[in-house]
Amino acid sequence: MAGESSSVGKVLGEGGSLSRILPGYEPRPQQVEMAEAVAEAFDEGTRVVIEAATGTGKTLAYLLPALLSGKRTVVSTATKTLQDQILRKDIPLLRRVVGRPFEAVLLKGRRNYVCLDRVETFRQAPRFRTPGDRVHWGMIEAWVERTGSGDRAEVAQVPEDAPLWTELTVGAEACRGRECPHHAECFVVRARASAAEADLVVVNHHLFFADLALRDRTGVELLPSFEALVFDEAHHLEEIATGFFGLQVSNWRFADLLGDIRRMLRELAGPGAGSAGALPGVASAARADLDAVRAAAVTELEKAVNRADVEVNTFFDALAEAAGAEELRTGLAEVLDTPAGQRALAHEDAVHAAMGALRGRVMAASTGEAGARLSERIATLSAELARLLAREDDDLAWILERRGRGVFLLGLPVVLRPHFQELLLPVCDTQVYTSATLATDGNFAFFRSRTGLPADTAELLLPSVFDYMHQSLLYVPQGLPQPGAPTFIDDVAPEIERLVGLTEGRAFLLFTSYRNMRRAHALLAPRIPHRVLLQGEAERGALLEAFRADTHSVLFATSSFWEGVDVQGEALSLVVIDKLPFGSPADPLLRARSTHLETAGLNGFAHLSVPLAVLALKQGFGRLIRHRTDRGIVAILDERLVTRGYGRRFLDSLPRARRTRDFDLVRRWWASTKRED
Ligand code: SF4
Structure with missing residues (x-):
């Protein structure tokens, strides 16, 4: 060898x-x-x-x-x-x-480690915003006492997206660094020290x-x-x-910053905080005056943070209304051109004014390092928002995204x-x-x-x-509808059912959109005589475990299951892919990158969309054969693979499997693999 x-x-x-x-x-x-x-x-x-x-x-x-x-x-x-x-x-x-x-060590991002300073602050004045917070706090508080790593993944009972984690972890901008009283025991510091060794x-x-x-x-x-x-x-x-x-500004980032300012506010307003009572050599009348000045500064800061909150929320609410759908990624210009988008734009000055006033109040109320850091963050965030709304930089693609309750303004590098x-x-x-x-x-x-x-x-x-020629069969059915047809999934459903029937389940049905996945599931789930699993109905790991446990089960899923999924053996004998996985032509980043290629004299579709889709299809195809003894069928329900010129680029990039368009051959091939077994 x-x-x-x-x-x-x-x-x-x-x-x-x-x-x-x-x-x-x-x-x-x-x-x-x-x-x-x-x-x-x-x-x-x-x-x-x-x-x-x-x-x-x-x-x-x-x-x-x-x-x-x-x-x-x-x-x-x-x-x-x-x-x-x-x-x-x-x-x-x-x-x-x-x-x-x-x-050899694993090092994670800061927000994966619990912050001892935040834990201490929270312990002194717990604020439970949901009933879940109270339950989670009980678990986290007990765990913090015994953990050696502070890695929050250790507390499996508290979900990754539990709101309390945002209270108990910090990003780089909010970490107190060497000023922190917990610096010596800090989990982030320790994780980085062991990584350094x-x-x-x-x-x-x-x-x-x-x-x-x-x-x-x-x-x-x-x-x-x-x-x-x-x-x-x-x-x-x-x-x-x-x-x-690039740039990224969101309602979450503002909320994070305002939350940190409120936290400082509570510290400043807490019992004895900043009191001049302990200052030696200061007459009692002067001490009282100083305390009154501080109290006034704290009150003004509270008003300023409340006002900023209102202005920021008004701005992002208008943007969310302009965007419409709850899950969306689109060009920022298109959103700002709508009446609600114009309202958001008209409110920009109010946001900057409120943030400017807030910055002044932060500096007046806190003379320490923490105040200076917050002031810097306010200035940076305002400046980035202004850059995003001005959209003057041609090197960036300007995008608006909505994810759940998050509204994100993005300026992403085109190249x-x-x-x-x-x-x-x-x-x-x-x-x-x-x-x-x-x-x-x-x-x-x-x-x-x-x-x-x-x-x-x-x-x-x-x-x-692997010997793909022997182990796998690539099937592109005949007479398929156009992939863009509104009834596409309805039309291909009988073909999917026939394939799933042949392999007696044991199938991943992979779709290029949630819409297609849900439609296919609605049509086929009642007709499949095996356990049917649907992405989203349980957590990913649990779905895969259920899939592996029941050899005949069928999983309906989208792009997140196209890779990083390893199912060996006969539990996965069929992978059906609905369409060639081209990115959406409406995606503003893909559009900007294609346009950039066009200006350089290259075809954006041939030089970007096709190669990206080829790599995605290779990933999807790769789910099937995970071991030398695996056998299986990949069915791609998209005729463009064989009718369009670019189809050859996909076929040439995939593993060299045996190919057919004839279901009878698929049936015979499958029967022969069963005989071999
Ligand atoms: S050093 Fe930073 S991360 Fe560590 S405990 Fe202090 S504030 Fe938290």
Whole structure:
């Protein structure tokens, strides 16, 4: 086997340490090849891009050379599932074969750790806004006494989105830093200190790019220094990084700031707070005068924060009304052009005036560091709101989003490449970019064009370890309706039912929209004689557990189940995909990015929409075969795959499965796999 004699080959290869300690271990040449490419990048301090399909064992293929190199490494992933796999499965295994002790830790964003200062403040004057708050507080208070990490994921009984967490955690802007009386025991400080000592730090892309953007803006670092960087699930880099290099103002951000000011207000107004009573050498009449001045400042601050609250809410209520739908992402200009949008705009000056007055009151009431920080935050938020509403910067796409009760104004970079080139590439010499889906049309040109990786970046496109030709069948039915037809789902429902009947359930039915998913579920759920699961009716992990537990179950889901889901064995024998997963042409960021390409003489559809959809389809397709013994059918109910010129780009990028448009052949193929079993 190639690479058996290399240091990574001696662990991963035929007769290597892993095969000696793991019964049934099957060495994979692709894994060894990837590990050698990563080892070379670590040895020489270079960059490499690697696509390694499902089943390659890519996490071990980069973790092993990283640990053998002795370089302090940051591994960044998009999903928690992958972080769990690295820390719970791969690292314990590697401890047995690396031959020297090493430290590997998970570092999360600040808001994942409970803030001891906030806990103390809350304990002194608890404010329960919902009955749930009281119950959650009981659990959190008991847990804080015994936790070693302060990682709120440890309190599984308190939901991630419980409102109390916003009271008990802080972002960088509200943290009191070295002034904090709890600094020495602070969980964030401790987590970062142990990360600074570790050989390997696992983070997510959000934390990584938050760090990169913060370093750029303020020079402050969240992550410890490192010598090597591995991005796994690197196909998410552009999408995630985009949010950190633009502007974002929301009603939540205002609420957070006003909440922090109210917290300071309570401290200032609390018993004895700021009283001049203790000042030595000050006559009692003068002390009384000073106390009266302070009390007046606190009263004025309270009025100012209440007024700001009213003006901000009026502004965002008008925007929400202008936007309409509760879940929406659209161009900001379109929203501001409506009558309610104009009302919001007309109210902008009132917001700035209220925030300006509030800033003055904060400075008057508090002379300390906390007041200065709040004052700075008020100024920054007002300035960002003004920039967003002025929309003068051509490099940003101006967007309005509604998510639940949140209203977000966004200015997102149309082209991310310069940010990558200026900030990411120089961060360290050794950089590995990997994923199961990075290549389109059999090369990395698209990924390179989006990230601006330099020409000397090495590439490795590994063949799959699975025999797709034997293990899978790609079926595109004949006579399909146009995917844009209003009755599309009604028309394809009989085909889905026929397929689910053939495989006796065991199916993921993946849809490109909630609307399609719900319609298909309404039509088919009563007709499917197996357990039917629907995304949204239970938490994702619970749904997957139920799916795995009942071999014949059928899951209706949307894009969030297109990736990061691993179901091995016969429980998943059929994946149905309703349409080619093109992004919505109405999406303002996609539109702005397409327009940018057009101005450079490139076709936005061919150079952006198609490659993005190809990568998404590869992810969806990848759900089916997770092991060498898996067999299954992928049905794509979109004729454009075979009738349009660009369909070939999809087909050429997918694993080389056997293909058919004939249901009889599907039936025979399925029967033959059953006989093999
Ligand atoms: S240092 Fe910051 S995060 Fe830590 S306890 Fe104090 S305020 Fe909270």
